[in-house]
Amino acid sequence: RHESNNNTMSNEQRVAIITGAANGIGLATAQAFADAGYHVVAWDLAEAAGAELVRSIADAGKAASFASVDVSDAAAVERAAEAVIAEHGRIDVLVNNAGILRDGQLVKVKGGELVGKMGADQFDAVIAVNLKGVFTCTQAVAPHMIARKYGRIINASSVVGLYGNFGQTNYVAAKAGVIGMTKVWARELGRYGVTVNAIAPGFIATDMVKQMPAHVLEGMVAHTPVGRIGDPEDIARAYLFLADPGSGFISGTVLSVDGGMVV
Ligand code: NAI
Numbered sequence: 001r002h003e004s005n006n007n008t009m010s011n012e013q014r015v016a017i018i019t020g021a022a023n024g025i026g027l028a029t030a031q032a033f034a035d036a037g038y039h040v041v042a043w044d045l046a047e048a049a050g051a052e053l054v055r056s057i058a059d060a061g062k063a064a065s066f067a068s069v070d071v072s073d074a075a076a077v078e079r080a081a082e083a084v085i086a087e088h089g090r091i092d093v094l095v096n097n098a099g100i101l102r103d104g105q106l107v108k109v110k111g112g113e114l115v116g117k118m119g120a121d122q123f124d125a126v127i128a129v130n131l132k133g134v135f136t137c138t139q140a141v142a143p144h145m146i147a148r149k150y151g152r153i154i155n156a157s158s159v160v161g162l163y164g165n166f167g168q169t170n171y172v173a174a175k176a177g178v179i180g181m182t183k184v185w186a187r188e189l190g191r192y193g194v195t196v197n198a199i200a201p202g203f204i205a206t207d208m209v210k211q212m213p214a215h216v217l218e219g220m221v222a223h224t225p226v227g228r229i230g231d232p233e234d235i236a237r238a239y240l241f242l243a244d245p246g247s248g249f250i251s252g253t254v255l256s257v258d259g260g261m262v263v
Contacts (some may be wrong), residue, residue, distance in 0.1 A: 186252030202258025
């Protein structure tokens with residue numbers, strides 16, 4: 001499925017692919033990039049929310065498209081990247097933002113008995129989307145950036161990718177791996193005018209975090225010098241900064257956007 005509107009579209013307009021753009025941080029990012037004048041291409045699984053995103057950006061007189069793409073499906077990602085090139089002839093920015101959680105402890109013991117552990121399926125699911133999905137999207141998009149000697153790739157890591165987190169072996173492995181890939185690609189792609197960076201958000205008020213118990217949220221705020229959890233817009237601004245043409249001397253870095261969180 002593909003939805004598009006043609007507002008303010010021209011060959012000069014910069015094109016930004018944002019994965020996981022139908023909800024949360026990705027949604028705020030899509031809106032911020034559209035406001036900043038980019039043609040936004042949203043890749044997500046959530047079709048109704050994706051169509052709604054295109055409509056709301058169109059209502060604001062800006063341009064966006066949505067394609068139903070599973071970032072863990074290499075053939076689908078390849079087709080979607082080709083479709084963007086066929087329609088726009090350029091990809092300036094790739095924000096690898098899509099991500100999932102499948103939490104569980106490595107082992108869980110109660111009264112001396114093993115009562116649970118993280119399943120291999122949970123491990124594989126998170127690696128497939130949060131780590132391999134970033135590899136797949138970047139591999140599909142980077143050749144088009146190299147061809148034009150310009151690109152900005154920004155990957156979603158996390159504060160937990162730097163510090164670890166209870167119950168998140170799979171997620172932390174993926175988010176730490178994203179930092180490693182960022183450093184490799186910064187080396188490989190820099191000579192082609194392509195920068196590659198990661199951001200490490202702290203706890204951000206998306207649906208996921210809002211569902212946490214009040215005492216857990218209060219604990220997080222207590223560890224955050226600025227005294228609040230983040231908004232999706234806080235992360236959107238960081239993505240936009242790293243995507244800027246003027247940020248061309250920043251590459252291979254991890255930008256923490258966490259209110260100064262201390263763990
Ligand atoms: P969210 O759950 O609100 O949105 C994620 C979006 O990704 C959804 O629209 C979902 O449909 C999409 N998605 C999931 N699997 C997909 C797939 N296989 N292919 C395409 N799209 C897929 O999540 P949120 O909170 O906005 O997170 C965005 C990114 O930021 C994620 O990478 C997350 O790990 C990261 N992050 C979030 C933090 C937070 O506190 N919310 C903290 C640190 C990092």
